[in-house]
Amino acid sequence: MDLIRSHVMVCGGTGCTSSNSAAVIAEFEKQLTAKGIDKEVKVVRTGCFGLCEAGPVCIVYPEGSFYAHVKVEDVERIVEEHLIKGRIVKDLLYKGAVKEDNTIKSLDKVDFYKKQKRVALRNCGVIDPENIDEYIAFDGYQALGKCLTEMTREDVIDVILKSGLRGRGGAGFPTGLKWKFAYNSQSEKKYVCCNADEGDPGAFMDRSVLEGDPHAVIEAMAIAGYAIGADQGYIYCRAEYPIAVKRMQIAIKQAREYGLLGKNIFGTDFSFDLDVRLGAGAFVCGEETALMTSIEGKRGEPRPRPPFPAVKGLFGQPTILNNVETYANVPQIINKGWEWFASMGTEKSKGTKVFALGGKINNTGLVEVPMGTTLREVIYDIGGGCPNGKKFKAAQTGGPSGGCIPASELDIEIDYDNLLAIGSMMGSGGMIVMDEDNCMVDIARFFLDFTVDESCGKCAPCRIGTKRMLEILERIVEGKGEDGDIEKLETLAETIKATALCGLGQTAPNPVLSTLKYYRHEYEAHIYEKRCPAGQCKALLNYKIDPDKCKGCTLCARQCPANCISGKVREPHVIDNSKCLKCGACMEKCKFGAISKG
Amino acid sequence: MKSLAELQAIRNRMLEQVNMRKDDNIDTRVVVGMATCGIAAGARPVMLEFVEELKRRGLDNVTVAQTGCIGMCRLEPIVEVYVKDQEKVTYIHMTPEKVARVVNDHIVNGRPVDEYTIGAQG
Numbered sequence: 001m002d003l004i005r006s007h008v009m010v011c012g013g014t015g016c017t018s019s020n021s022a023a024v025i026a027e028f029e030k031q032l033t034a035k036g037i038d039k040e041v042k043v044v045r046t047g048c049f050g051l052c053e054a055g056p057v058c059i060v061y062p063e064g065s066f067y068a069h070v071k072v073e074d075v076e077r078i079v080e081e082h083l084i085k086g087r088i089v090k091d092l093l094y095k096g097a098v099k100e101d102n103t104i105k106s107l108d109k110v111d112f113y114k115k116q117k118r119v120a121l122r123n124c125g126v127i128d129p130e131n132i133d134e135y136i137a138f139d140g141y142q143a144l145g146k147c148l149t150e151m152t153r154e155d156v157i158d159v160i161l162k163s164g165l166r167g168r169g170g171a172g173f174p175t176g177l178k179w180k181f182a183y184n185s186q187s188e189k190k191y192v193c194c195n196a197d198e199g200d201p202g203a204f205m206d207r208s209v210l211e212g213d214p215h216a217v218i219e220a221m222a223i224a225g226y227a228i229g230a231d232q233g234y235i236y237c238r239a240e241y242p243i244a245v246k247r248m249q250i251a252i253k254q255a256r257e258y259g260l261l262g263k264n265i266f267g268t269d270f271s272f273d274l275d276v277r278l279g280a281g282a283f284v285c286g287e288e289t290a291l292m293t294s295i296e297g298k299r300g301e302p303r304p305r306p307p308f309p310a311v312k313g314l315f316g317q318p319t320i321l322n323n324v325e326t327y328a329n330v331p332q333i334i335n336k337g338w339e340w341f342a343s344m345g346t347e348k349s350k351g352t353k354v355f356a357l358g359g360k361i362n363n364t365g366l367v368e369v370p371m372g373t374t375l376r377e378v379i380y381d382i383g384g385g386c387p388n389g390k391k392f393k394a395a396q397t398g399g400p401s402g403g404c405i406p407a408s409e410l411d412i413e414i415d416y417d418n419l420l421a422i423g424s425m426m427g428s429g430g431m432i433v434m435d436e437d438n439c440m441v442d443i444a445r446f447f448l449d450f451t452v453d454e455s456c457g458k459c460a461p462c463r464i465g466t467k468r469m470l471e472i473l474e475r476i477v478e479g480k481g482e483d484g485d486i487e488k489l490e491t492l493a494e495t496i497k498a499t500a501l502c503g504l505g506q507t508a509p510n511p512v513l514s515t516l517k518y519y520r521h522e523y524e525a526h527i528y529e530k531r532c533p534a535g536q537c538k539a540l541l542n543y544k545i546d547p548d549k550c551k552g553c554t555l556c557a558r559q560c561p562a563n564c565i566s567g568k569v570r571e572p573h574v575i576d577n578s579k580c581l582k583c584g585a586c587m588e589k590c591k592f593g594a595i596s597k598g
Numbered sequence: 599m600k601s602l603a604e605l606q607a608i609r610n611r612m613l614e615q616v617n618m619r620k621d622d623n624i625d626t627r628v629v630v631g632m633a634t635c636g637i638a639a640g641a642r643p644v645m646l647e648f649v650e651e652l653k654r655r656g657l658d659n660v661t662v663a664q665t666g667c668i669g670m671c672r673l674e675p676i677v678e679v680y681v682k683d684q685e686k687v688t689y690i691h692m693t694p695e696k697v698a699r700v701v702n703d704h705i706v707n708g709r710p711v712d713e714y715t716i717g718a719q720g
């Protein structure tokens with residue numbers, strides 16, 4: 001590895017792995033060897049770059065050229081042209097990186113990255129997550145060293161408190177305060193846990209941190225262990241994240257070999273070790289008490305709080321549980337100081353937040369923005385708006401516990417308190433974008449369907465109440481809604497919120513309440529007019545042929561899989577709605593725009 | 599890991615390997631013309647010598663990049679040196695033997711080697 005002059009960073013995140021980046025890496029290695037430059041160009045498999053939509057992606061340094069949608073066949077050209085002759089292969093670059101005048105923008109100027117600020121994701125796509133030395137080169141384990149050799153336990157807690165860091169797993173509880181409670185609990189044995197359950201459908205930021213920068217989580221957990229006086233930690237990760245689990249296990253092994261985990265770290269009397277515990281991917285196991293019960297080897301069910309985990313947690317001992325992204329911020333806060341962290345964000349929400357942008361959005365992927373960035377900036381400037389010129393309708397945050405932010409609130413500055421105030425929540429960072437074609441009643445039904453499935457069944461409000469709500473919603477989308485359904489939903493929602501045992505039930509009605517708040521008219525249209533304004537609910541859809549526009553070309557009748565369109569040649573056709581499957585094939589094919597749905 | 603010094607040693611050893619990925623601490627860029635004309639005139643050994651020399655001197659704030667044909671094929675191998683906030687300097691007819699002086703005089707001490715530049719020879 002003597003003369004390395006160029007690095008090819010190929011994304012090995014889950015997104016790009018599934019678009020076959022492993023084959024791209026293999027091809028790079030093959031081509032470099034074939035051309036005899038494998039000793040001067042290094043290929044590195046990294047974590048997620050964030051722009052999964054453009055995957056597989058790779059960056060070639062030192063030029064910083066960002067290649068997107070790289071196919072195995074493209075590799076030879078990149079090697080031949082760029083790595084041997086130094087000519088950047090423009091037509092393979094990420095579209096957004098080439099300016100109109102055909103010159104190239106640097107990566108931080110590309111629209112997708114311009115407004116982002118990468119703190120939790122700082123190493124994702126930059127280092128080889130399976131090589132501890134690279135993490136160390138990017139200041140890794142400096143913070144742990146600083147804590148152990150220069151700071152008291154109280155100092156550490158104080159810095160985290162002053163930084164204003166709040167939990168990134170959902171509720172936004174101040175992290176320093178949590179640590180202080182656990183520090184104050186007297187016990188021989190304490191534990192540090194990491195919540196990597198990431199149950200929110202559509203969210204994948206925690207997975208990306210584990211895949212792209214596992215040592216940051218290890219380092220932060222060791223720091224937390226030092227601060228509260230724990231010598232053992234557990235990372236609770238779902239088994240559906242095989243790449244994350246494998247990288248974490250490799251990272252733990254390397255940290256042990258370097259003595260960064262184990263006995264007498266940095267020659268001090270502090271000892272700390274870590275293990276990974278696999279969960280089966282139940283949503284409720286992301287709830288803190290259920291998670292700890294699951295680590296203990298029992299069925300993952302929640303229990304009432306208090307006592308809070310900081311007093312009585314894992315194996316009955318004082319325990320702190322933090323989210324992956326929360327931890328990913330900690331080493332940098334120690335290194336750069338609380339003032340640095342507190343200088344980003346809004347008054348009560350400091351730092352940055354990572355969102356997993358998905359749904360009807362052009363740039364699907366991971367984005368990290370300072371708190372206080374507006375929703376409009378995230379959706380339009382970074383996300384590139386809705387595809388096919390459709391109109392933005394709402395963004396759903398907070399997953400099954402959260403709510404929808406309507407287009408009228410696009411200028412909201414995203415932080416914990418602002419989102420709560422409008423009936424949504426930060427949640428763990430899933431952000432699903434909806435356009436004019438999404439039916440909001442159906443969205444509410446989707447999330448409720450999820451919670452009904454995931455309810456552990458321990459308490460009646462959640463087990464029975466959410467099921468009743470789902471039944472009503474199903475009725476409404478099937479066109480069988482009745483007068484009074486909306487009121488029933490509201491009563492059930494309030495009751496469940498007030499009486500459910502754990503956060504799962506207490507927040508399950510949120511998707512219904514928030515859609516009712518902003519889109520009540522859509523519920524009403526379904527119930528009273530038997531009409532779905534977005535044209536989504538099949539039971540309420542009717543396709544019609546406008547006799548004035550129909551030329552009787554018979555194309556639609558030949559397309560119809562149900563044979564429900566009839567009519568003579570050159571005469572207007574009609575659809576028999578009792579047999580219609582609402583597939584929409586006729587409307588797509590009609591050349592005269594004679595077919596409409598409603 | 600028994601001490602911070604040990605950690606620092608690993609960091610220093612690794613830094614030169616990853617430095618090209620850190621945009622913010624790059625002060626100087628050495629750009630070598632590596633089109634067909636450059637390669638034919640012997641640009642590769644020049645580029646490799648730059649990498650070696652910078653490494654020998656532990657200069658981790660300098661990157662070596664390649665570029666295509668600059669349009670003056672008869673003057674190849676051509677090397678351009680961009681020092682932050684300064685006008686670029688173009689060296690022509692470069693050889694591996696000349697590299698050490700460019701690194702020493704220009705990159706380290708800030709005095710371009712005039713006799714190798716396009717102004718002196720072109």
Ligand SMILES: Cc1cc2nc3c(=O)[nH]c(=O)nc-3n(C[C@H](O)[C@H](O)[C@H](O)COP(=O)(O)O)c2cc1C
Pocket residue numbers: 166167168169170171172173175195196197198199200283284285286287288289321322323324326428502503504505
């Ligand atoms: C039903 C339910 C599911 C949850 N799922 C997660 C999850 O997947 N990941 C997570 O970090 N927190 C989840 N939480 C929040 C955790 O209970 C806990 O508050 C959090 O992990 C604390 O870490 P933080 O303070 O760093 O955010 C969930 C909570 C509930 C009620």
Ligand code: FES
Pocket residue numbers: 011012013014015016017047048049050051052053055056057365
């Ligand atoms: S997985 Fe490659 S960019 Fe996200």
